[in-house]
Amino acid sequence: MLTERQKEILKLIVLNYIQLAKPVGSKLLCKRLNCSSATVRSEMAILEDWELLEKTHTSSGRIPSEKGYRYYVDYLMNPKEINGEDMLKLQIIFKNNELELSDCLNQSLKLIAEMTSYTSIVLGKTSHDNHLKEVNVVPFNDSDMIAIVITDKGHVEHKKISFKNVSLEEIKRTVTLINDLIVGTPIDEVSSKLEFEIKPIIGRYVKEHELVYNTFYQVFQDFSNKNINVVGKNNILKQPEFNSIDKIKNIFGKLEDTNLLTNIETDNNDIKVYIGKENKLDEDVTIVQTKYRTPSQEGTIAIVGPKRMDYERVVSLLEFIKKNIEDKEDDYE
Amino acid sequence: MLTERQKEILKLIVLNYIQLAKPVGSKLLCKRLNCSSATVRSEMAILEDWELLEKTHTSSGRIPSEKGYRYYVDYLMNPKEINGEDMLKLQIIFKNNELELSDCLNQSLKLIAEMTSYTSIVLGKTSHDNHLKEVNVVPFNDSDMIAIVITDKGHVEHKKISFKNVSLEEIKRTVTLINDLIVGTPIDEVSSKLEFEIKPIIGRYVKEHELVYNTFYQVFQDFSNKNINVVGKNNILKQPEFNSIDKIKNIFGKLEDTNLLTNIETDNNDIKVYIGKENKLDEDVTIVQTKYRTPSQEGTIAIVGPKRMDYERVVSLLEFIKKNIEDKEDDYE
DNA sequence: ATTGGCACTTGAAAAAAGATAGTGCTAGGA
DNA sequence: TCCTAGCACTATCTTTTTTCAAGTGCCAAT
Numbered sequence: 001m002l003t004e005r006q007k008e009i010l011k012l013i014v015l016n017y018i019q020l021a022k023p024v025g026s027k028l029l030c031k032r033l034n035c036s037s038a039t040v041r042s043e044m045a046i047l048e049d050w051e052l053l054e055k056t057h058t059s060s061g062r063i064p065s066e067k068g069y070r071y072y073v074d075y076l077m078n079p080k081e082i083n084g085e086d087m088l089k090l091q092i093i094f095k096n097n098e099l100e101l102s103d104c105l106n107q108s109l110k111l112i113a114e115m116t117s118y119t120s121i122v123l124g125k126t127s128h129d130n131h132l133k134e135v136n137v138v139p140f141n142d143s144d145m146i147a148i149v150i151t152d153k154g155h156v157e158h159k160k161i162s163f164k165n166v167s168l169e170e171i172k173r174t175v176t177l178i179n180d181l182i183v184g185t186p187i188d189e190v191s192s193k194l195e196f197e198i199k200p201i202i203g204r205y206v207k208e209h210e211l212v213y214n215t216f217y218q219v220f221q222d223f224s225n226k227n228i229n230v231v232g233k234n235n236i237l238k239q240p241e242f243n244s245i246d247k248i249k250n251i252f253g254k255l256e257d258t259n260l261l262t263n264i265e266t267d268n269n270d271i272k273v274y275i276g277k278e279n280k281l282d283e284d285v286t287i288v289q290t291k292y293r294t295p296s297q298e299g300t301i302a303i304v305g306p307k308r309m310d311y312e313r314v315v316s317l318l319e320f321i322k323k324n325i326e327d328k329e330d331d332y333e
Numbered sequence: 334m335l336t337e338r339q340k341e342i343l344k345l346i347v348l349n350y351i352q353l354a355k356p357v358g359s360k361l362l363c364k365r366l367n368c369s370s371a372t373v374r375s376e377m378a379i380l381e382d383w384e385l386l387e388k389t390h391t392s393s394g395r396i397p398s399e400k401g402y403r404y405y406v407d408y409l410m411n412p413k414e415i416n417g418e419d420m421l422k423l424q425i426i427f428k429n430n431e432l433e434l435s436d437c438l439n440q441s442l443k444l445i446a447e448m449t450s451y452t453s454i455v456l457g458k459t460s461h462d463n464h465l466k467e468v469n470v471v472p473f474n475d476s477d478m479i480a481i482v483i484t485d486k487g488h489v490e491h492k493k494i495s496f497k498n499v500s501l502e503e504i505k506r507t508v509t510l511i512n513d514l515i516v517g518t519p520i521d522e523v524s525s526k527l528e529f530e531i532k533p534i535i536g537r538y539v540k541e542h543e544l545v546y547n548t549f550y551q552v553f554q555d556f557s558n559k560n561i562n563v564v565g566k567n568n569i570l571k572q573p574e575f576n577s578i579d580k581i582k583n584i585f586g587k588l589e590d591t592n593l594l595t596n597i598e599t600d601n602n603d604i605k606v607y608i609g610k611e612n613k614l615d616e617d618v619t620i621v622q623t624k625y626r627t628p629s630q631e632g633t634i635a636i637v638g639p640k641r642m643d644y645e646r647v648v649s650l651l652e653f654i655k656k657n658i659e660d661k662e663d664d665y666e
Numbered sequence: 667a668t669t670g671g672c673a674c675t676t677g678a679a680a681a682a683a684g685a686t687a688g689t690g691c692t693a694g695g696a
Numbered sequence: 697t698c699c700t701a702g703c704a705c706t707a708t709c710t711t712t713t714t715t716c717a718a719g720t721g722c723c724a725a726t
Contacts, residue, residue, distance in 0.1 A: 025688055036700045041689070059689045059706045098551075100493055133473055138483060140466055146489045148481060150471060156479045158489050160433060218431075234585045237578060245576055252567045358719055369669050374720065392675045392720045669726075675719090682713070689706080696699080 002050070007076060008033065009043050010052055014064045014072045018308050021240050023061030066276040069286070069307055073273050079316040086115060086317065094324045101297055101329060106229055108321050109301060113232025116314060117239070118305035121261060121289075122229040126155050127298040130187040135178050139168055147219050151187050153296030157223045161215050163208070170206045174198075174216065177205065191220040226299075228261050239306045241284060251282050255304075264289060265300045271315055271322070276307050288314045292322050294329040335383070340409060341366065342376050343385055347397045347405045351641050354573050356394030399609040402619070402640055406606050412649040419448060419650065427657045434630055434662060439562055441654050442634060446565025449647060450572070451638035454594060454622075455562040459488050460631040463520040468511050472501055480552050484520050486629030490556045494548050496541070503539045507531075507549065510538065524553040559632075561594050572639045574617060584615050588637075597622060598633045604648055604655070609640050621647045625655050627662040 002010070012032060013024045026037040026044060033040065044062055047053045052068040055061075064072065081087075093099065093107050102124055109120040130151035139145040144162045163171065182193045194217055202209040233255055236242050242251065254260055260280065264287060266272055271290045279287045286309045289302035301321060303314050335343070345365060346357045359370040359377060366373065377395055380386045385401040388394075397405065414420075426432065426440050435457055442453040463484035472478040478501075481491045496504065515526045527550055535542040566588055569575050575584065587593055593613065597620060599605055604623045612620045619642050622635035634654060636647050 023688085027688085037688095038690095038700050038702095039698085042699090045690080055689085057707050059687075060708080061688065097495075134471065136471060138467065138469060138481065140483055140485070140487055144487055146481070146483060148471065148479070148491065150473055150479060152473070154473055154477055154493060156491050156493065158481065158491050160487060160489065162430070234582070234589065237582045237585065243578055245570060245578075245581075248578075248581070249567070249570045252570065256567065356719090360719080370719090371669055371671095371721095372667085375668090378721080388720085390676055392718075393677085394719065667726105669724105671723090671725105672721105674721085677718095678716085680713100680715075682711100684709105684711080686709080687707095689704105691704090692702090694700090696697100 002047075005033065006043055006047055009040065010047055010064070010068060011072060011076045013053065013062055014068065014076070017063050018310055021308055023056055023063050025061035066278075066307070069275045069311075073275070073311055077312050077315075079312045079319065082313070082316045082320050087320070089115075090320065090324070094328060101294060101325065104328065105292075105299075105301065105321075105325060106231070108324075109229075110231045112303065112317050112321070113235060116303070116305070116310065116317070117232075117235045118303050118309065118314070119230065119232045119235055119255065121264070121302040121304060122231070122299065123226065123262065123265065123301070124229070124297060124299040125226045126151070126187055126224065127153070127293070127296060128186045128188055129153065129295055130155055130297075132183050132185050132187055132190050134183065135175050137171055137175050139171075145171065147216070149219060149223055151296075155187075155296060157219075159219050159222060161219065163211065163215070166206075166208045166212060170208070171212065173205045174202065174212050177202065178216065187220075188224040191217055191224070194220060226262060228258060230255050230261070239308075241306045241308065247284065251285065254281050264302060266291065269293075271318055273311065273315070286311075288318055290318055290322050292325045294326055296329065335380075338366065339376055339380055342373065343380055343397070343401060344405060344409045346386065346395055347401065347409070350396050351643055354641055356389055356396050358394035399611075399640070402608045402644075406608070406644055410645050410648075412645045412652065415646070415649045415653050420653070422448075423653065423657070427661060434627060434658065437661065438625075438632075438634065438654075438658060439564070441657075442562075443564045445636065445650050445654070446568060449636070449638070449643065449650070450565075450568045451636050451642065451647070452563065452565045452568055452588065454597070454635040454637065455564070455632065456559065456595065456598065456634070457562070457630055457632040458559045459484070459520055459557065460486070460626070460629060461519045461521055462486065462628055463488055463630075464517050465515060465520055465523050467516065468508050470504055470508050472504075478504065480549070482552060482556055484629075488520075488629060490552075492552050492555060494552065496544065496548070499539075499541045499545060503541070504545065506538045507535065507545050510535065511549065520553075521557040524550055524557070527553060559595060561591060563588055563594070572641075574639045574641065580617065584618065587614050597635060599624065602626075604651055606644065606648070619644075621651055623651055623655050625658045627659055629662065 009029060012029055016024045026040040029040045030037045044053060051065055052071055053062040054065045056063060089111060090108055093104055105122050109122050113120040130153045133152045134150045136148040137145050143164055144160060146158050147161050148158045150156050177198060181197055182190060185193050199213050202213055206212050233252065236251055242248055269291050271288065274287045277283045281287060284307065285304050286307045287302050287304050289300055291300055292298065301318065303318060342362060345362055349357045359373040362373045363370045377386060384398055385404055386395040387398045389396060422444060423441055426437055438455050442455050446453040463486045466485045467483045469481040470478050476497055477493060477495045479491050480494050483489050510531060514530055515523060518526050532546050535546055539545050566585065569584055575581055602624050604621065607620045610616045614620060617640065618637050619640045620635050620637050622633055624633050625631065634651065636651060
């Protein structure tokens with residue numbers, strides 16, 4: 001068990017290191033704690049035994065270990081309301097009724113990336129609460145037309161589709177078929193429903209049923225694809241811990257790896273902090289992330305920064321965004 | 334005027350430096366030229382007087398100056414047909430009829446970025462040859478609907494629009510008005526036409542005409558916005574000349590500056606090479622770019638790399654892409 | 667015009683020297 | 697038992713020195 005003073009020392013070291021990125025020596029802390037540097041040193045030694053602190057070399061000051069950050073995040077920090085200036089800027093985005101939800105998300109995360117100099121990630125996915133509302137086809141010349149897919153929550157996608165040797169009549173018949181039979185289906189189940197309910201019978205109504213079926217299958221497939229948005233990658237360059245080309249190459253590579261990013265999702269609804277090796281992206285970064293879930297959409301928002309990250313600020317910012325995003329659509333309905 | 338041998342030497346130096354990024358000494362060249370290193374040295378001195386070569390320090394080998402690259406590009410290189418492997422990969426993209434033009438562009442430029450380890454940029458803009466074909470509105474609940482804009486060349490955009498206290502009737506009336514009066518207008522003139530032809534009379538048909546007008550104005554405004562796609566930024570990290578964090582910060586910053594990128598356009602239709610200070614992006618890079626123009630779309634494609642760039646390859650690749658893009662839509666019609 | 671030879675220059679890499687910030691430990695005092 | 701002053705020790709960072717290799721410019725000879 002740590003004494004109060006030990007906790008205080010750990011906290012001060014974390015805060016100081018977060019700010020200045022330099023190992024913290026005993027002299028600096030003794031003023032704050034009204035005791036001699038020798039005392040601080042012996043306390044530090046104990047914290048090092050607990051593996052909460054580390055040295056970069058035998059006679060250096062201390063830096064927090066991964067465990068140290070963990071302890072700080074779990075027990076020592078207390079994220080408060082975000083500051084007035086930040087809040088003002090963010091509220092401008094959320095109060096703007098002309099913006100769609102996903103624009104709000106993207107813009108606010110972009111703002112956060114700028115404010116904090118970290119990188120932010122928005123993973124969005126049309127929620128399974130979205131049900132197919134309507135398929136529409138608008139022809140614009142002999143062989144091409146636009147398929148428009150609308151869900152009950154107001155998501156829309158369009159895709160150009162082309163046919164040769166298929167009459168408009170037949171396409172329209174297919175669309176009617178879809179609208180009659182599978183409207184109301186959760187959007188990510190549509191393509192499979194298409195396969196089992198439409199494919200078997202479409203031959204009766206349409207000559208080129210193979211082609212037509214495949215085309216529409218693709219339309220729905222595209223719809224349910226996830227989208228990823230990474231903002232403020234360049235901010236990584238500002239962090240002193242990422243000052244080697246190799247490090248940067250590595251992280252930038254990972255930030256473009258769609259698979260990797262898609263997998264940062266969790267099932268948890270809280271704000272989660274993954275420090276260093278706890279995350280799969282890179283052992284030198286921390287990811288703070290949370291899920292958001294609105295009637296029309298769900299996904300993950302995340303901030304990626306160095307382990308030496310301003311945890312209080314980032315957590316409170318993310319909390320604020322999450323709350324506002326989730327509230328926004330409540331107002332809406 | 335340069336002698337043949339001097340041209341040969343310049344060319345060899347450029348090619349060697351392009352490949353190895355190391356100043357080229359006289360010894361290396363004398364084998365190729367069947368003469369002694371002293372001879373090569375005196376020729377080099379002459380080329381340096383012409384400011385075609387530079388030294389990095391008093392006793393280093395030579396590297397091409399900006400002027401040297403310029404001379405090479407203008408008089409010495411001869412871009413040939415791209416190699417079979419590259420061609421094969423690219424043709425897979427162009428032959429794929431399921432891909433829209435802009436997907437083709439993006440995919441092929443992405444491929445080039447990978448193949449060459451440079452960065453590629455696609456600036457696209459719906460061409461003024463696009464004329465408004467149809468506006469469509471699909472309602473999906475009391476206050477929200479989807480506006481769909483289609484041009485005669487098959488470009489489609491959609492946007493969610495919301496109204497309070499405006500009846501569906503009135504919106505439909507507005508749409509009919511638009512379809513009756515300004516269909517056929519070049520797409521980038523639509524919003525101004527809206528202002529002069531619809532705004533004055535809409536009050537007669539619609540109560541909340543101010544709101545409705547503004548909403549549709551925004552829809553068309555959005556449509557004609559340019560889009561920019563930058564692919565392979567990370568490749569910059571592979572180039573040895575960009576091995577300092579500051580350099581990278583600078584270039585990455587510029588590659589995100591939409592304004593700067595939009596302005597790389599030229600009026601010229603050829604392939605243009607802007608070496609170092611000749612371009613506005615960064616004095617350490619070269620931009621090879623060209624305009625493409627198809628019935629439905631026009632824009633610029635560009636490759637950004639170090640001045641020490643494989644000019645022959647890049648030029649021929651870009652030529653190939655340009656040709657294929659422009660041909661593709663010919664087949665189509 | 668071309669070449670071999672030689673003195674000279676420069677940067678890059680390796681080694682040495684000095685300076686600094688911090689530690690661990692011990693012995694004495696509250 | 698806890699705290700503190702003092703001191704020897706250590707690792708890194710910076711600066712200086714040394715060494716090394718690559719390449720040049722120039723000159724006299726072919």
